[in-house]
Amino acid sequence: MAKLEEYARFPPCASDDDDDDDDDDVPTVGDCAAFYCLLEGGVGVGAKGCRGSKENGVSGRRGEGKLASLQSIGGCGCGCPKCLVESGGLDGDGSEGMSGAGAAERLLKAAQQAVDEDRFDDAFEALSRAARAAPDNSDILYRAGVCAINQGRWSRALRLWRDGLALSPDHPELKREAEKYQALAFWLDPGKGDANPDARSSSGALVGAATDSSTAAAAASSPPFSSPPPPLTTGGQDDGFTATALLPAGEAFDNLDVDFMTGHGEWVCSTRLPLLSASECSAIVNEAEEKASAAVAAAAGGGGGGCGGSGGWGTSRHYAVPTTDVAVRELPRTLAWFNRAMRTRIGPTVAVAAALGGGVFERPGRRSGSLKRSPPVAEPHAQDEDFPARAVCSAADSDEAAESAEALRASASVEPENGQERRQVESDDDQEGQGREAEEPRGRPGAPTPPPPALMLRRLRVHDAFVVRYDAAAQRSLPLHTDQGELSLTISLNGTGEYEGGGTWFEGLGSAVRPEEAGHVVVFPGGRTVHGGREVTRGVRYILAVFLYEHWEEEEEEEEEEEEEE
């Protein structure tokens, strides 16, 4: 199983010597505020200083006897789960007279309480202990993975879930997660299950564009779960999901504008020319609408409402706000297309955007996925109408930026392998005159040299993807929030001719990015950039929302943690 215990590090139980009451004979304990006491039976433990007891809230002498016995067991403070954990008293090695299962059960309660209070570090550590006490309990691994996701540690979560699944192949949540991540990781593993020869032939070149052949091996050898991905179908030739051509990194570079947001170090990249064709976009929308209609019909046939007036679309993606969407993994043709497009066009575009942004994967606080406040309203914003012709480079005069842009450009333009011809970056056939000046410096001044797109591409993984529907007559907007993921994409699936309002609203810009045509891609560090769906006031707006994270190998993650501690 995963070496959970290696991650278990409680902060020291700080002693409380501040004797300002007369409970001198009650041993002082640490600051247990981080863990609430969960002692069963309402038995108060008279532990001065234990400020964590939600249920008992005790101080005084009432539980002295109990305390004494707990101390003799654990040797630490009050006996609340935190103290017991810190003292090793719940390790389940038998020395404290408690079975591993009993210890695990109490730790699970402590972990659950911590989760309820958004204290995911505490929860993770309690679960680490619980896993040590009950090493065959796959549910603990599942829950630890959920905490890891909330800590922003996707790769660790997936390792834990993989280990949990090995213990309990029928664990429903673990199975569900495995299926999800496998379906969305298929693009990493070009040889497997892809019926589309076009995708297969271009995949090596994509990875080549990313950098070297070891990239291909690394990407292919680290799908999130070890079993092979499910077979995917392409859905035929005439369904709009056209073959996807390779987009070399250099071309992705030329097709991206970047805006840096004031004060936050956040950024948003948007494509100059659509990355998806109109037929691809409408094929995706059609499949999503077909699925929704089928859900409505099934609900009507089964006599149950079930769809809640949402026309067969799902409404429960976000725990706190309504969303109207359908998961890409539930749309077989879109899923197959998505995996191909990730490999050939979307992946390289995201990798280059991340590099242009200058450090997507800084992970301050690592937390993500929170709701901020009320929805953005559909006020007119002059800037919106300029998109995508907005000014792009805030650093045009900076020598430093020019140098780093040059380095980035060089790294973006590595020669692909497998004989794939790289299209010239400074191409003569400057599409519709919208290409940029090759020399134009780009990048945030003073920012550290961004990692090359090759590295970004190698590390990119998809956490989830949805087709989202906004309707002036139904769900009009999405409140300001951050996403669960490190990088987010919103891909327009229809043009502004079909709706008014709409667009991806950015708090840091004070405006919405609102591509006019279908097929445009907007990339931003969604885990830490406050954004929302601007209100649609007429018509229907469709987008493809994709959430990505950076994959880390176990050793890399451990190294990073060691560095963080220093």
Ligand SMILES: O=C(O)CCC(=O)C(=O)O
């Ligand atoms: O509507 C948009 O462009 C934003 C969508 C979004 O933020 C999300 O689905 O998480």
Ligand SMILES: [Fe+2]
């Ligand atoms: Fe979002």
